[in-house]
Amino acid sequence: MNALRRHRALERIWAPRPGWRGKLTTVNNNDIGLMFLFLAVTFFVIGGILAMLIRAQLATPRSVFMEPGIYNQVFTMHGVIMMFLFAIPLFEGLTVYLLPKMLGTRDLAFPRLSAFGFWCYAFGGSLLIFSLLAGIAPDGGWFMYPPLSSTLGSPGINPDFWLLGITFVEISAISASVEIVVTVLLYRAPGMSLDKLPIFAWYMLVVAMMILTGFPPLILGSLLLELERAFGMPFFQADAGGDSILWQHLFWLFGHPEVYIIFLPAAGVVSTVLPVMARTTLLGYGWIVTAAISLGVLSFGIWVHHMYATGIPHMGLAFFSAASTLVAVPTGVQIFAWIGTLWKGRPEMHMPMLWILGFFATFVMGGLTGVMVAVVPFDWQAHDTYFVVAHLHYVLVGGFVFPMLAGLYYWLPHFTGRKRYFKLGTTAFWLVFLGFHGTFLLLHWAGLLGMRRRIDSIESGSGWELISLLASIGGFVMAIGFALVLIDVGVAVAVAVRGRRNPWRAGTLEWAMPAPSPSYNLASIPEVRSRNPLHDDPDLPVRIARGEGYLGDPASGLREILTVEIASGRPTSLVIFPTNTALPIVMAFVTGGIFVGMLIKAYWLVPLSLAGVAMLAIWWAWSLGSRKDQGLRPVGHGLVLPLASEVKRPPGWWGSLFLLLANGVFFGSLLFGYAFLWTVAPNWPPPAWLEPGLPGPLLALGGAALALGGIRLADRTLRRGTGPWLGLLAGLTGLAALGGAGVTVLTGTTPDAHAYDATLWVVAGYVVFHAALAGLMTVFLALRAAGGYLSSRRIGAARVVRLWTDYAVAAALLGLGAAWVPGVLT
Amino acid sequence: MTDILRLSIPLTAWLVAFSAVYGLQGVVCSERWAEAGLDLAAGRVALTMAWAAAAALQVACLLALRSPRLASRSAFVRRASLTLGITALVATLWTLLPVVATSLCL
Numbered sequence: 001m002n003a004l005r006r007h008r009a010l011e012r013i014w015a016p017r018p019g020w021r022g023k024l025t026t027v028n029n030n031d032i033g034l035m036f037l038f039l040a041v042t043f044f045v046i047g048g049i050l051a052m053l054i055r056a057q058l059a060t061p062r063s064v065f066m067e068p069g070i071y072n073q074v075f076t077m078h079g080v081i082m083m084f085l086f087a088i089p090l091f092e093g094l095t096v097y098l099l100p101k102m103l104g105t106r107d108l109a110f111p112r113l114s115a116f117g118f119w120c121y122a123f124g125g126s127l128l129i130f131s132l133l134a135g136i137a138p139d140g141g142w143f144m145y146p147p148l149s150s151t152l153g154s155p156g157i158n159p160d161f162w163l164l165g166i167t168f169v170e171i172s173a174i175s176a177s178v179e180i181v182v183t184v185l186l187y188r189a190p191g192m193s194l195d196k197l198p199i200f201a202w203y204m205l206v207v208a209m210m211i212l213t214g215f216p217p218l219i220l221g222s223l224l225l226e227l228e229r230a231f232g233m234p235f236f237q238a239d240a241g242g243d244s245i246l247w248q249h250l251f252w253l254f255g256h257p258e259v260y261i262i263f264l265p266a267a268g269v270v271s272t273v274l275p276v277m278a279r280t281t282l283l284g285y286g287w288i289v290t291a292a293i294s295l296g297v298l299s300f301g302i303w304v305h306h307m308y309a310t311g312i313p314h315m316g317l318a319f320f321s322a323a324s325t326l327v328a329v330p331t332g333v334q335i336f337a338w339i340g341t342l343w344k345g346r347p348e349m350h351m352p353m354l355w356i357l358g359f360f361a362t363f364v365m366g367g368l369t370g371v372m373v374a375v376v377p378f379d380w381q382a383h384d385t386y387f388v389v390a391h392l393h394y395v396l397v398g399g400f401v402f403p404m405l406a407g408l409y410y411w412l413p414h415f416t417g418r419k420r421y422f423k424l425g426t427t428a429f430w431l432v433f434l435g436f437h438g439t440f441l442l443l444h445w446a447g448l449l450g451m452r453r454r455i456d457s458i459e460s461g462s463g464w465e466l467i468s469l470l471a472s473i474g475g476f477v478m479a480i481g482f483a484l485v486l487i488d489v490g491v492a493v494a495v496a497v498r499g500r501r502n503p504w505r506a507g508t509l510e511w512a513m514p515a516p517s518p519s520y521n522l523a524s525i526p527e528v529r530s531r532n533p534l535h536d537d538p539d540l541p542v543r544i545a546r547g548e549g550y551l552g553d554p555a556s557g558l559r560e561i562l563t564v565e566i567a568s569g570r571p572t573s574l575v576i577f578p579t580n581t582a583l584p585i586v587m588a589f590v591t592g593g594i595f596v597g598m599l600i601k602a603y604w605l606v607p608l609s610l611a612g613v614a615m616l617a618i619w620w621a622w623s624l625g626s627r628k629d630q631g632l633r634p635v636g637h638g639l640v641l642p643l644a645s646e647v648k649r650p651p652g653w654w655g656s657l658f659l660l661l662a663n664g665v666f667f668g669s670l671l672f673g674y675a676f677l678w679t680v681a682p683n684w685p686p687p688a689w690l691e692p693g694l695p696g697p698l699l700a701l702g703g704a705a706l707a708l709g710g711i712r713l714a715d716r717t718l719r720r721g722t723g724p725w726l727g728l729l730a731g732l733t734g735l736a737a738l739g740g741a742g743v744t745v746l747t748g749t750t751p752d753a754h755a756y757d758a759t760l761w762v763v764a765g766y767v768v769f770h771a772a773l774a775g776l777m778t779v780f781l782a783l784r785a786a787g788g789y790l791s792s793r794r795i796g797a798a799r800v801v802r803l804w805t806d807y808a809v810a811a812a813l814l815g816l817g818a819a820w821v822p823g824v825l826t
Numbered sequence: 827m828t829d830i831l832r833l834s835i836p837l838t839a840w841l842v843a844f845s846a847v848y849g850l851q852g853v854v855c856s857e858r859w860a861e862a863g864l865d866l867a868a869g870r871v872a873l874t875m876a877w878a879a880a881a882a883l884q885v886a887c888l889l890a891l892r893s894p895r896l897a898s899r900s901a902f903v904r905r906a907s908l909t910l911g912i913t914a915l916v917a918t919l920w921t922l923l924p925v926v927a928t929s930l931c932l
Contacts (some may be wrong), residue, residue: 185830194829195902286902290909297837301844301921313931315851318924319844326917567829567900675849679856 001553006523009554014106014520017580025580026110028519032118033097033417039122040090041486046129047081050074052479055439061460071456072139073158077132079142083258084166085125088211091178091265092117095204096405097415099180101510102198104189104528106521106561109182109651111577112584117175119588124168127595131161138162141454143173144225146236151229157599160229163222164595170219171591173211180208182654187564189509190550191528192569198508198531199282202289203268206296207261212658214257214300215537216666218668220673221250224762226598232759233751235673241506241755242679245310246673252303253669260299262396264292267334268404270356273403273410274338277353278345281532284337289331291337298327306683308376309383315473317376324374331367335360350504351425355406358433362398366391369444384454387447390440397436404698405429405485412492417515419499424488431481438474442467499534499659501541507532512541524549524636525562528569541682550636562635563644563651574633575644575651578623587616618780624652625797627788642793650796653803660807662685667811668765671818676761678822685822686756692749692820700816703771704809706734710807711778714798718785721792728782732775738812739771745819763815767808774808777801829898832907836887836914843880843926847922850876855931866930873925880922884915 016026026032053074057065067075096114100107108114131137139159140149149159184197184205197205202244224235225247234240236247273599275282282288301323306315338360347353369391373379382388413419443451446467451458458464502511512534513521526549530536537543547553550571551560559577564570590612597605625645632640644650678684710731714724745764781801784790790797853859854869888911890896891904898904 193900193902195900286906286909289908290913293833293906293910294837294913297834297841298917300841301917304848312854313851313929315924315928315930316848319851319921321847322921322923323844323917326920330913567898567903671847677853677854679849679858815858 001547003523003547003720006545006547006552006554007518010520010523011518013554013557013559014518016519022369022580024585025582025761027115027578027580027584029096029100029107029111029114030517030519030521032111032114033093033095035118036089036093036096036121039118039125040086040093041126043081043085043089043124043125043129045486046132047078047086048479048482050078050081052476054078055472057456058458058468060469062466063457063463066456068456069139070135072454073132073135073137075454076138076141076162077128080128080138080162080166080809082396083142083262084169085121085128087396088173089121089125089169089264091207091262092402094175094269094404094411095180095265096176097418098411098510099183099201099204100187101517101521102200102508103183103187104509104512104526104533105183105523106525107187107559107577109187110179110655112581113175113179113655115584116588117172117179119585120175120591121169121172123588123592124165124172124595127599128165131158131165136161143255144247145251146225146228146247149225149234150244152237157660160226160599163226163229164599167222168221168592170215170597173215174659176213176328177208177662178655178658180204181212181658182651184208184467186563186651186654187561188564188569189526189528189533190562190564190569190571190584192564194567194569195286196528196531196569199285199288202267203264203271203292206292207264207268209262210257210261210296210299212662213665214254214261216662217250217253217669220666220669224250224673227758227762230601231752232596233761234755235677235758237755238682240753241677241681241683241686242758243677243755245680246676248307248310249303249676250669250673252306253300256302256305257296257299259392259395260295263399264296266359266400266407267292269403269407269410270338270359271334272508273352274356275341275345276410276504276553277350277356278342278347280341280345281507282337283340283344284333285531287333288337291333291615294330295327295334298323298330300561302327305374310619321376325371328367328371335364348547351409351420351429352406354426354429355402355409358404358429359398362394362402362433362436366394366398370395371743382447384452385447386443386451386453389453390443390447393436393440395442397440408485408489411510412489412514413499413503414494414510414517416493417498418492418496419503420488421496422491422494424484424491428484428488430480431477433479433481435474435478439471439478440474442471442474445700446471502534507535509533512544521546522549524552526550527637543599550639552636561634562641571635571639571641572636573644573647573650574641583616583620587613587620590616611723614776621780621797622784625784625789625794629791629793645796646717646793648795648799650799653796653800656800656803660803663807665773667815670759670763671814672768673816674763677755677759681755683754684756686754689756689823689826690745690760690819691823693744696741696744696816697820698811699737699744700761703734703737703741704813706730707774707805707809708734708740710734710803711798714781715795715802717793718790718798719792724785724790725782725797728778729784732778735771735778735805738808739768739775741816742767742771742812743817760819762818767815768810770804770808770811774801774805777804829900829903832891832898832903833910836884836891836907836911837917839883839887840914840917843876843883843918844921846874847873847880847925851925851930868923869930873930877918877922877925880918881915882895884911884918887911888915 016022057063082601136157147153184201227233228235234242236242236244304320305324446464449463451464523545524547561575562571563573593605593609630643634640710727715728717724742764749760751761753760891907891911
């Protein structure tokens with residue numbers, strides 16, 4: 001088979017359906033990645049327009065351009081859109097598009113999950129934009145502090161859009177993170193051991209782990225605040241044992257890592273693009289990997305950095321001030337490695353390089369003001385002033401937007417297959433760069449002069465008038481620059497001439513395919529021997545196209561892909577991917593019913609949507625697998641591998657493991673909240689502790705033993721080739737008993753009476769939910785066994801259910817134990 | 827997966843210890859500590875012991891990552907995990923230094 005025939009055969013297998021239906025049913029990483037990017041840029045434009053409205057309002061003293069209520073919605077939505085609807089989805093989109101190509105594979109680990117994540121993002125984002133157009137948008141600032149955001153401060157629907165819309169969008173971030181982690185660990189070209197990973201993949205692995213551990217506290221906080229607003233459960237109300245500071249802890253447990261979640265992908269882009277622009281290799285690859293990991297973890301030890309003004313004792317402040325200064329070290333390691341890379345290379349000044357230089361100048365200044373606000377006495381002076389606003393824009397625009405624009409111009413030939421012709425981009429760069437510094441350098445000064453953030457007008461004689469006017473002029477110059485970038489890219493997409501493959505002479509595998517990339521990415525999977533395979537073997541793209549790698553024969557007509565062993569990159573199994581389907585968009589739509597039901601207080605819609613999601617999930621999982629053992633299959637080069645569905649730990653097991661990591665952080669945050677309120681909140685102890693009695697603990701202990709033993713018995717009997725029925729029945733009975741134990745706590749508390757009762761109610765609800773979920777999975781497993789989908793080889797589904805059952809048991813014992821212990825001790 | 831664990835464990839242990847010591851400081855400064863019949867001097871001792879335990883844990887982690895039985899077979903992972911182990915030890919010593927250097931509950 002020649003290269004052209006192979007291309008046509010693979011396109012038939014991997015391409016989306018033709019026409020507009022193709023966009024709704026595609027699960028291909030190229031389509032989903034570009035859809036993410038397009039939507040994120042659309043939200044950036046909306047957020048940018050809001051920024052211009054803010055600057056118009058503040059250009060002159062006592063402005064009446066907007067009334068205060070509208071201004072509050074505008075500045076809140078500017079922050080919300082830029083943080084949640086632009087920054088995170090933009091790098092998710094770039095990663096969904098690029099990562100499989102860089103790793104030398106054909107798609108991400110769970111293609112339908114990519115599509116589901118995108119549609120959750122699109123629907124959740126649309127909900128927020130609708131609120132803006134309807135004039136009922138969130139108006140309490142992007143971090144929504146109660147009591148301003150509780151029903152006391154905001155009785156309207158506005159904060160509910162934030163709490164529910166953002167949580168809906170975050171499903172997309174969690175989905176993408178599970179995808180990214182499993183893809184980087186398992187879906188790589190053979191031979192790509194950990195030391196040969198593209199540097200961008202290391203960064204994204206760290207970022208995805210950060211999202212899995214950083215987002216759950218915010219999801220928990222949103223849930224608790226929504227429960228308080230909807231049902232009066234007083235988590236944040238001091239008069240009933242709650243504490244509004246708990247929100248700040250949960251928010252900033254997410255919020256500070258979020259800054260690095262946004263910065264690190266951009267640093268990954270810089271580490272990828274800079275060496276190519278400097279015609280050399282990255283200096284200190286190992287140091288950069290360790291710096292990225294260090295930064296990822298250290299950033300979680302800084303959350304109180306944002307709470308210096310809340311009255312925390314000096315020792316607590318000193319812990320977080322020390323940790324804040326420490327973060328500068330791994331950041332500095334990366335900066336010096338990049339400077340060293342420039343030093344050892346022969347830099348060429350192309351558009352990506354211009355944006356990287358802009359990044360250096362801007363981000364270093366933002367980092368230095370970051371060290372300033374890490375120092376407690378300075379922060380007390382600058383807190384909630386425009387100095388902080390200027391600092392965060394230096395970090396986020398300088399540290400994220402500029403590198404992403406470098407990435408945009410670097411990969412533009414890959415997206416379009418065209419060569420930029422017009423030179424509009426250079427003008428755009430200078431307008432953005434000068435406009436940005438003209439705005440925010442000056443605003444540091446305004447902050448030092450005492451200008452508070454979020455004020456809707458400035459008084460004459462305050463001393464901020466001229467600064468604010470100049471900042472507004474700078475803001476509009478910057479906006480014109482961004483508009484020119486969009487025009488430049490639009491022109492390049494529409495009318496520029498065809499370019500050649502790999503115009504930058506880069507060494508990474510995303511350039512080993514035609515541009516724009518075909519839907520299957522690589523016609524065959526290459527064997528990799530270094531970090532820059534195209535530098536080792538310039539003919540590699542041709543050999544890939546000829547089908548000389550693995551899986552070069554498309555005769556099966558299936559979407560085939562390889563998994564590898566995590567450390568060594570040795571091939572381990574063959575995966576057959578699902579094809580195009582409307583299931584993800586339908587499931588995202590039904591998931592939306594949960595949030596819309598809460599939003600409009602049509603609570604009947606919530607359980608109905610949950611049931612719909614459960615049914616669709618069963619349909620989703622049912623379509624996988626086979627009724628007979630397939631044995632070893634040839635994948636090329638004389639190698640034979642088992643199907644992933646016939647290994648003990650299939651990709652779904654790994655996906656579950658990392659999803660449970662996020663779930664565990666959510667539950668850990670809930671227990672932290674419980675401990676925090678018990679330790680610090682006023683009006684404790686509660687009027688009465690919950691008495692555990694005898695039935696509850698007996699149900700919990702007996703249920704745990706049965707659930708753990710049952711699923712293990714089912715696993716063992718499956719391996720022996722006999723029916724798993726007794727084990728599954730025992731497991732199901734155990735899970736029902738665990739759920740029953742949770743119900744004893746639910747019925748023993750009055751959730752709106754005191755924060756203690758409310759917290760116990762959520763803990764018990766979590767236990768009941770997970771027992772029910774594991775029970776549903778056990779029933780699913782029984783149906784699969786009855787349908788002939790399980791055997792001694794095809795045991796992966798049982799392992800996934802075992803993982804979820806173990807988690808449900810652990811959560812139940814821990815949660816119910818925490819609920820009962822105070823009652824026992826007193 | 828064990829190589830990923832080797833890279834993750836040192837700093838994760840720092841984060842857990844850091845959060846735990848911060849939580850302990852909260853407990854020491856709360857009414858619950860006094861209700862248990864303990865004073866601030868006992869709180870200082872508890873915090874200092876927790877800091878020492880966290881540092882000892884990091885030293886043990888570092889020794890384990892160096893030992894032939896537990897070290898990675900990959901030179902890259904071995905170097906990176908040792909660098910991260912040293913980083914975590916320095917982070918433990920530096921970020922928890924306030925337990926002996928500042929006032930407790932002011």
